[in-house]
Amino acid sequence: MEAEQTLQPMERTAEQTGSADLVVAVLSEFDSNTIAKMCDELRMVPGALRIAVLHDDQQNGPPPVASEITQDRASVFLVPSLLPKSDVPATGVVGMSATYQSVFAAAEKLHARGCCIIASKLEAGTPRWAWRIAQPLFERDADLVLPHYARRKFEGLLNACIVAPMMRALYGKRVNNPMGPDFGVSQRLFQKMLGARATGDQLNSLASLTPTALSQNLQIIEVNVGPRIYAPTNWSNMSSVLADVLPPVFVDMERNAPFWQRTRASVPLSVVGETFHLDEDSPAVDTRTMIESFQLGARELQEIWGLVLPPSSLFELRKLSRLPVEQFRLPDELWVRIVYDFALGHRLRTISRDHLLRSMTPLYLGWVASYAHDLTLAGAMSPARRLESLSLAYEAGKSYLVSRWRWPDRFNP
Amino acid sequence: MWEQIKQALVDSTTHFLTRFAHLLPGLAALILALFVSAVFAWILTAIVRRVLASLHFDERLGGWGFSSLAEWSPMKSPTRLISRSVGALVIVSGFLIGIAAFDLDWTYLFVQKMFSYIPDVLAALLVLFVGNVLARFLARSVLIGAVNLNLQYARFLSIGVKWIVIVLAFAMALEHLRIAPGIVELAFGILFGGIVLTLALAVGLSSKDLIAKSVERDVKKASSEGVEDPLGHL
Numbered sequence: 001m002e003a004e005q006t007l008q009p010m011e012r013t014a015e016q017t018g019s020a021d022l023v024v025a026v027l028s029e030f031d032s033n034t035i036a037k038m039c040d041e042l043r044m045v046p047g048a049l050r051i052a053v054l055h056d057d058q059q060n061g062p063p064p065v066a067s068e069i070t071q072d073r074a075s076v077f078l079v080p081s082l083l084p085k086s087d088v089p090a091t092g093v094v095g096m097s098a099t100y101q102s103v104f105a106a107a108e109k110l111h112a113r114g115c116c117i118i119a120s121k122l123e124a125g126t127p128r129w130a131w132r133i134a135q136p137l138f139e140r141d142a143d144l145v146l147p148h149y150a151r152r153k154f155e156g157l158l159n160a161c162i163v164a165p166m167m168r169a170l171y172g173k174r175v176n177n178p179m180g181p182d183f184g185v186s187q188r189l190f191q192k193m194l195g196a197r198a199t200g201d202q203l204n205s206l207a208s209l210t211p212t213a214l215s216q217n218l219q220i221i222e223v224n225v226g227p228r229i230y231a232p233t234n235w236s237n238m239s240s241v242l243a244d245v246l247p248p249v250f251v252d253m254e255r256n257a258p259f260w261q262r263t264r265a266s267v268p269l270s271v272v273g274e275t276f277h278l279d280e281d282s283p284a285v286d287t288r289t290m291i292e293s294f295q296l297g298a299r300e301l302q303e304i305w306g307l308v309l310p311p312s313s314l315f316e317l318r319k320l321s322r323l324p325v326e327q328f329r330l331p332d333e334l335w336v337r338i339v340y341d342f343a344l345g346h347r348l349r350t351i352s353r354d355h356l357l358r359s360m361t362p363l364y365l366g367w368v369a370s371y372a373h374d375l376t377l378a379g380a381m382s383p384a385r386r387l388e389s390l391s392l393a394y395e396a397g398k399s400y401l402v403s404r405w406r407w408p409d410r411f412n413p
Numbered sequence: 414m415w416e417q418i419k420q421a422l423v424d425s426t427t428h429f430l431t432r433f434a435h436l437l438p439g440l441a442a443l444i445l446a447l448f449v450s451a452v453f454a455w456i457l458t459a460i461v462r463r464v465l466a467s468l469h470f471d472e473r474l475g476g477w478g479f480s481s482l483a484e485w486s487p488m489k490s491p492t493r494l495i496s497r498s499v500g501a502l503v504i505v506s507g508f509l510i511g512i513a514a515f516d517l518d519w520t521y522l523f524v525q526k527m528f529s530y531i532p533d534v535l536a537a538l539l540v541l542f543v544g545n546v547l548a549r550f551l552a553r554s555v556l557i558g559a560v561n562l563n564l565q566y567a568r569f570l571s572i573g574v575k576w577i578v579i580v581l582a583f584a585m586a587l588e589h590l591r592i593a594p595g596i597v598e599l600a601f602g603i604l605f606g607g608i609v610l611t612l613a614l615a616v617g618l619s620s621k622d623l624i625a626k627s628v629e630r631d632v633k634k635a636s637s638e639g640v641e642d643p644l645g646h647l
Contacts, residue, residue, distance in 0.1 A: 158646035179647045233646070239561040241646050293563050300560050300567050304553065349472065355553055361561045 020052035020077070022138075023115040024130050025103040027096075027181075030055075030121070039076045041128045049074040049138075052110055054103060079106070092244045093206055096181065100205035101197060104190040114138065115190060116145075119181035121229040129225050133184040136221040136272055143218035144209060145184030146269075148176045150227045150276035153375055153383040154285055154368075157233075158241065160387050161367055162339055163249055169394035169401075170253065170260040171214035174268045176222060178210035179245070184223075189213055201255075207248035215259040224273035235290065238365065239358040246357050250346040261402055266395060284376075290369035291328050295321045297362025304359045308345030313337055320366070330363075330370035332393035338363055339394075340401040344408060436515065443511030450507020458500035465492040537586035544582020548575045566615065573612040580604050 024042065026035060035055055042051050051074050100117060107115035114137035118130055136142040149156065159177060167178045185193075192212060196203045203212065213220050253260070297305075298321035306314055316334050323329075338360075345356050374386055381389075465471075470492050471483065483489045487497065513524040552575035559567030584601035588594060 156647055163647065177647065181647060236563070239557070245646065289563070293561070296563060296565065296567065297560050300556060304557070351553070352550070355557055358557045358561060 018110070019050065020079075020110040020112050021049045021114075022051045022134055023054060023103065023107040023110055023112040024051060024134065025054040025106070025115060025117045026130075027099060027103075027117060027119040028121050035078075038130055039078065042131055043074055043076045045074040045131055046072065047074065047138075048072065051076045052079045052106075052112070053077065054079050054106055079110075093179070093204065093248055094244065097205045097207070097248075100209075101193070104185070104194050104205065107185075107187070107190055108194055112187065114184060114186050116184045117180070117182060122225060123227045123229055132223055132225065132273065133182060135184075136223065137184050137186050140221060140270075140272075141186075141219065142184065142221040143186040143189045144213040144220045146175060146177055146210065146220060146222050147180060147182045147225045148222045148271065149225060150278050151383075152227070152278055152282035154233065154282040154372070155228070155230045157368060157371070158245060158364075161335075161364075161371070161390060162246070165387070165391040165394040166249070166253075166339060166343075167210065167214070168266050168391055169398050170256075170263065171211065172260075172263040172266045173214055173220065174266050174391075175210060175214075175220070179207055179249075180209070181206065182225070183209060185209065186218075189218060192216070202251070204248035204251070207245075208252050211252040211256055215256040220269055222269045222271045224271065224275055226276045227278060233285075235285065235365065235368070239361040242360055242364060243354055243357045246342075246360075247346070247353060250343045253343055254347045257405065261405070266391075285368065285372050287328075287369040287372050288325055290365040290372075291325050294328075294362045294366035294369065297359075297366075301359050301362065304351065304355065305363075307350045308356065309338065309341050313341065317363075326373075328366075328369060329373060330366050332390050333397065335363075335367050335370075335390075336393045336397040337400060340397060340404065343401075344404050347405075348408060439515035439517075439520075442514035443508075446507045446511030446514065447504070450504050450510075453507070454500035454503035457503055458496045461499050462492055462496040465495060470495075533589050533591065537589040540582055540586045540589060544578055544585070548578035548582070551575065551578060569615060570612070573608060573615075577605065577608050580608065 024038075026038070030038070035053070039053055042053070045051070053076060055078065096119065103115060103117055114134060116130055116134040116137075118133075122129060133145050133147065136145045151160070156177075159179060163179055164176055168174050189209070189212070193203060193205055193209065196212075197205075210220070212218075298317050302314065302318075305317070309317075313334060316331075320328065320330060342356065342360055345351070346353055350356070371386065374380060375383060380386075471490055474483070474491050483491055487493045509524050509527055512520050552571045555574045556567055556571035559570050564570070580601065584597055584605075587597045
């Protein structure tokens with residue numbers, strides 16, 4: 001067996017690397033040992049794959065990767081120079097989009113058949129999951145591999161109550177984490193993303209991946225990857241999160257309107273891997289403060305909400321704001337209509353888009369409080385079933401969206 | 414005696430008729446100028462409306478952050494507001510040109526003064542317009558921000574900010590128009606100071622919760638960096 005053992009850090013420039021079959025971009029902050037373990041695990045992948053690992057840890061320097069070039073195992077190269085250099089790490093959907101775009105550009109430069117982006121940390125901390133996400137790209141000819149995280153009831157709620165169920169209703173595929181942030185992307189898809197940007201189409205490389213794949217009928221596979229590590233949620237500062245996450249989702253919705261207006265019902269995606277079960281649950285949230293925020297919003301923001309919501313929704317919100325805290329419930333049907341109306345308001349630019357999305361914060365907190373109440377009831381359904389019923393409400397409300405979208409002035413119940 | 418009275422009456426009638434006859438060409442010119450300017454205004458209004466409509470001006474204006482202009486416009490259409498304003502400006506200009514045609518010293522001076530005053534009026538209108546748009550935008554920003562901070566006096570803050578900007582814009586507009594500048598300066602100082610003092614007192618007296626929230630937020634931010642990372646909510 002021809003083997004070449006390297007004990008020094010294996011760092012290569014793009015020119016030295018030349019080409020790779022798979023590009024693994026590690027965007028989350030891992031220490032050099034974890035990166036080294038990840039590279040070792042990737043080296044165990046069967047087949048003579050050339051894997052380029054993009055990681056740029058300026059503090060710790062390159063990890064000690066022991067790479068071995070063999071005929072029946074993958075060879076791994078660390079390529080830090082293709083990632084953008086920045087003193088401040090990219091945050092937010094817009095900031096991360098630029099990083100994703102440079103990962104795609106690096107993958108294209110290396111003529112990779114696929115790329116895998118690791119942007120979050122898993123609780124299990126297994127370094128093998130990079131390959132679990134990349135595997136369907138090679139073995140099942142997938143174009144997009146999405147993660148399916150095992151989540152506790154208050155984790156990733158913005159995705160669970162707006163992004164995922166809305167995409168499911170719009171595009172007809174039951175995606176669980178359409179905005180990743182961990183992805184496996186085929187050459188065909190990342191070339192489309194690069195091409196779209198080159199032609200001036202303002203695609204968001206993070207948020208638009210799934211809608212692009214869905215609207216072009218590319219093959220999408222979900223991988224069960226276990227629970228993610230989430231930072232504790234600061235519920236008092238949700239407005240900046242909404243103003244960051246929702247715009248690219250609504251812009252994609254506008255771009256793909258001809259596609260989703262023809263789609264009816266939804267079908268599940270192919271799933272790889274075993275489902276994870278979590279024992280401990282997330283700590284309870286302070287619903288009283290959330291409901292107070294909702295009540296204040298209902299009192300003071302009527303004028304702004306009135307620009308996007310129809311009178312019937314405003315009337316229901318006013319009724320809800322008068323309910324005692326313990327009886328507070330925001331019905332799914334109403335919440336779905338609110339989200340759809342805000343998406344329409346975003347499209348019509350009824351008011352400044354930033355104002356529009358920030359004014360949605362009390363409504364979002366109201367829904368979170370209502371969801372928390374639903375789960376604490378005696379004999380309450382599980383979070384998964386609760387969110388499934390929400391997804392069904394999104395699907396049922398789609399005809400409302402289509403009518404409002406086509407005739408925003410005439411259809412105003 | 415009778416002859417003298419008769420002569421005086423004839424003289425004054427002749428004088429009146431002569432002066433009136435002198436005015437007639439000017440009057441005819443004024444009517445003609447008004448008619449021509451009205452036709453020109455109508456054509457220009459139609460052209461401006463069509464051009465703005467083809468550019469989807471109303472929709473674009475919303476995108477540029479001036480959506481509040483629609484609330485002020487006839488039929489909620491800024492296109493109509495602008496096209497009608499252009500038409501009105503043409504008619505007013507036609508009227509002034511018509512007056513100048515009287516060929517009298519005072520009309521000439523009047524028109525000259527009016528035309529030299531027009532840039533000031535336009536600047537004042539622009540200041541008022543921008544001030545109003547800015548006031549509404551800032552008021553809305555403050556209202557939404559304060560509600561999201563769960564401040565019970567959000568509306569009060571928002572109204573305070575709105576009036577501060579409007580008063581400032583109004584004072585600047587009057588300054589441009591050179592209308593009683595001394596009084597305007599004094600009134601502005603009193604009003605502006607009054608609003609700021611009212612806000613300071615009102616907010617200061619009930620700011621315990623604001624400061625507590627602010628400190629709490631800073632502590633939380635310091636203890637858990639990256640809490641607001643949007644990717645953490647996906």
